[in-house]
Amino acid sequence: MSEQDTTRRSFLAATGGAASAVALGSGLAGASAGQETTTEGGEQGTQTGQGQGQRSGGTLNLINSTMSTLDPIKATDTASGEVIQQVFDALMNYPDGNIEVQPLLAKNYEVSDDFTTYTFTIREGATFHDGSPVTAQDFVYSFERLAQSDNSRRSYFILQSIGVKHSTDADGNYQPDTLGVTAQNDRTLQIQLQEPFHATLEMLAYTSFAAVPEGIVGDINGYDGELNYQEFSTSAPVGCGPFEFEKWESNTEAAVTRFDNYYGKKAEVDRVHWRIMSDANARYTYAMNKNADAFSIPTQFYNPNKVNVTKTDNRGRKVGTYGPVRNGETLNFLAVPTINTFYIGFNTNQVEAAARKAAAYAMNKEQLVEQVFKGRGRPAYHFTPPAIYPGGNDAYQKHAQQEYPYSYRQTDLQKARQVMKEAGYGPNNRYSFTFTVYQRSNTWPQVGQLLRDKLSSAYIDMNIETAPFSTLLQRGREGNLQAYSLGWVMDWPAPDNFLQLLNPPLTDTSQSAPISYVNWSGTEASQRARQAWTTVQNNPAPTDKAERLRNQAYIEMEEANWQDCVFLNVYHETDQRFWYDYAQIPKFGAAGTSRQMFNGVTLNEPNAGGGSN
Incomplete structure (x- = not known):
C-alpha cells in the first residue's frame, strides 16, 4: 500500500480507510472511487430478484464504472471489486452481500478462548483456475503479499485493523516474513x-484477503x-x-467466464460481461436498448412515481416493479438500505x-432526500448507519x-442567523467559504445550491466548485x-469502521495520510472524540x-461531532436495481452490490440482453 502503516492503536491512518470513501456522483454496478474506497453516492448501482424454472447459460450483461485493477490487494474501488468478487474467493464471505458472514473457502474454523488464535480448515477440492489445488500455504503467501507488497493498498487491514501478529523495524515499518500466519x-x-x-x-470476507496461487507474482x-x-x-x-x-x-x-471446476455452487450463466461507461445518458440509453439485463437508473432519469412496491421483506428490502420506461417495458425493481453515509x-x-x-441549522435533510435524491435514501443524523x-x-x-442539537427535520434560519451574529457577522460583514463536489455528480451540486440559497440569509456566501x-x-x-462532499460505505x-474518520489524529492533513480532511483538534469536543476512540481501541474483544x-x-463520538459540526451528515443511500424479466439475480443485502457473486444468476433467454462479446 502506498499510504503509511501505523499500529492498531493509531488505527487505519490510510486515506480510504477501511470503508469505502466515495465520491458523490453517478455509479452503476458499483460506484467507482478511483483509488479510494470512497463511494460516488447519490446515483445508484445494479441488481435484482429471484425466479423459478430458468434454464442456464447465456451472458449476464451489466454496466460498470471505471475499474482500476484486478489485484485484490490493490483494489479499493467498488467497480474493480465487483469483478474481483467473481474471480477470487476468500476464507469467509458475505453471501449475496448480506452482512451475516459465512465460511467460503473455509470448511470450518475454531477460535481460541482468548480470541487471539483462529484456525481454519480449507475445503477439499478447491482449485485455482490454473488447475492447482488451494492450500494453506497459498493463504500464507497471499496474506504476506497483503502485508508487505508495494502494490498493496490494504496492508493496514491485516497489520492494524485485524492486528495479526508481526514485527516492525525501528521506524515502525513491517518486517517481511514475520506475519503470524502459518500453514x-x-x-x-x-x-x-x-x-x-x-x-x-x-474482515476476512473482504476480497483483499482472497487466495492467490503461491508465487504467482514476485512482488514480495x-x-x-x-x-x-x-x-x-x-x-x-x-x-x-x-x-x-x-x-x-x-x-x-470487462468479462469473466464460468469456471466449471468450481468447488462450490457452479455458475448457471456462461459468462458475465460489463460495459464500462461513466456518462449517465449513455448508461441509461444502453439499458433502454436492452444491452444490459440488470442496471441502475441515474437519478435524473428516475421517477419515483413509477415505483410499485409489492413486498417489503424482513431485511427492509422493497421488491416490486418500475415503469413503464422509455422503451415501453415495465421493469422489476429492488431497493435495499445499504450500509453507507454521505456527508x-x-x-x-x-x-x-x-x-x-x-x-x-439551515439544512433540511428530509427536503434534500426527497427533492434532490428523489427518495432514494433516508436523512442521516449520525455518521453510523x-x-x-x-x-x-x-x-x-x-x-x-x-x-x-440543530434543526431536526426542518430548516431553522433564525438560529442560523443568530449563531452568525454571535460570531460577529451580519449584513455588512458577511462570511464566505467554498464547497467542493465531484464534477460528475448530478445531485450534489443541487445540494450545494439549496444550502447556498438558505445560507445567504444567514450572512454566508457559499461558493460551489x-x-x-x-x-x-x-x-x-x-x-x-x-x-x-464524500461518502463512506x-x-x-x-460503527468503528465509520467512526475512525472522526478520530481527531487521523483527520490531520499535515500528516502523510489523513483518513478524513477536517483537521479536528484543539476543542473540548475533539478531546471527547479522541478519548472515546481510545475506549474503542482498548476494548476490541468480541x-x-x-x-x-x-x-x-x-455514541460519545457521534455527539462530539454534533457539538463541533465537523461532519454534517446528509443521507444514507438506498441502493436500487432494475432488471428485465428474463434475468433472475438473487437479492443483494446491506453489504452492497460489489459483495455479490453472480454464480446464482439464471437467464430465461440466454444472451437476451445483447451486450458486447
Whole structure:
C-alpha cells in the first residue's frame, strides 16, 4: 500500500480507510472511487430478484464504472471489486452481500478462548483456475503479499485493523516474513492476533484477503513470480472463484467466464460481461436498448412515481416493479438500505464553527432526500448507519429525535442567523467559504445550491466548485479544501469502521495520510472524540462487556461531532436495481452490490440482453 502503516492503536491512518470513501456522483454496478474506497453516492448501482424454472447459460450483461485493477490487494474501488468478487474467493464471505458472514473457502474454523488464535480448515477440492489445488500455504503467501507488497493498498487491514501478529523495524515499518500466519498442513491455516478483534471474521470476507496461487507474482521477498505484475493485475489474474477472467479493456469492457471446476455452487450463466461507461445518458440509453439485463437508473432519469412496491421483506428490502420506461417495458425493481453515509466535511482550520453550525441549522435533510435524491435514501443524523448503530434503527431514531442539537427535520434560519451574529457577522460583514463536489455528480451540486440559497440569509456566501474525484481527494489530503462532499460505505459492519474518520489524529492533513480532511483538534469536543476512540481501541474483544463499552464510546463520538459540526451528515443511500424479466439475480443485502457473486444468476433467454462479446 502506498499510504503509511501505523499500529492498531493509531488505527487505519490510510486515506480510504477501511470503508469505502466515495465520491458523490453517478455509479452503476458499483460506484467507482478511483483509488479510494470512497463511494460516488447519490446515483445508484445494479441488481435484482429471484425466479423459478430458468434454464442456464447465456451472458449476464451489466454496466460498470471505471475499474482500476484486478489485484485484490490493490483494489479499493467498488467497480474493480465487483469483478474481483467473481474471480477470487476468500476464507469467509458475505453471501449475496448480506452482512451475516459465512465460511467460503473455509470448511470450518475454531477460535481460541482468548480470541487471539483462529484456525481454519480449507475445503477439499478447491482449485485455482490454473488447475492447482488451494492450500494453506497459498493463504500464507497471499496474506504476506497483503502485508508487505508495494502494490498493496490494504496492508493496514491485516497489520492494524485485524492486528495479526508481526514485527516492525525501528521506524515502525513491517518486517517481511514475520506475519503470524502459518500453514500447519495443506488444509489447516492458523492466524494469530496481537489482541482480540471483534470483527475478524467479517474482515476476512473482504476480497483483499482472497487466495492467490503461491508465487504467482514476485512482488514480495523470496518469490520471482510466474507472471509479471502488470500481467497479473490487468490481463491474467488467477483466482479460485466461480468465474475465471476473460478480458478487461480499460474504460471499455470487462468479462469473466464460468469456471466449471468450481468447488462450490457452479455458475448457471456462461459468462458475465460489463460495459464500462461513466456518462449517465449513455448508461441509461444502453439499458433502454436492452444491452444490459440488470442496471441502475441515474437519478435524473428516475421517477419515483413509477415505483410499485409489492413486498417489503424482513431485511427492509422493497421488491416490486418500475415503469413503464422509455422503451415501453415495465421493469422489476429492488431497493435495499445499504450500509453507507454521505456527508459534508468541513476543514475546521478554514471554516469557522459558527458557519458550520449555521449550515447544520439551515439544512433540511428530509427536503434534500426527497427533492434532490428523489427518495432514494433516508436523512442521516449520525455518521453510523442505522443498520449498525448501537441498538439498531429504533435507537438511531430516538437518539436523533431527542438529542440532535440543530434543526431536526426542518430548516431553522433564525438560529442560523443568530449563531452568525454571535460570531460577529451580519449584513455588512458577511462570511464566505467554498464547497467542493465531484464534477460528475448530478445531485450534489443541487445540494450545494439549496444550502447556498438558505445560507445567504444567514450572512454566508457559499461558493460551489466541482473537481475530478482524484483531484478532490488529493486536495483534501493536502488540506486544500474548505468544505467537501464524500461518502463512506462499509468494509465491515460495525460503527468503528465509520467512526475512525472522526478520530481527531487521523483527520490531520499535515500528516502523510489523513483518513478524513477536517483537521479536528484543539476543542473540548475533539478531546471527547479522541478519548472515546481510545475506549474503542482498548476494548476490541468480541465480548458483551467490550461491546457495551464500545457502544457507549460510539455514541460519545457521534455527539462530539454534533457539538463541533465537523461532519454534517446528509443521507444514507438506498441502493436500487432494475432488471428485465428474463434475468433472475438473487437479492443483494446491506453489504452492497460489489459483495455479490453472480454464480446464482439464471437467464430465461440466454444472451437476451445483447451486450458486447
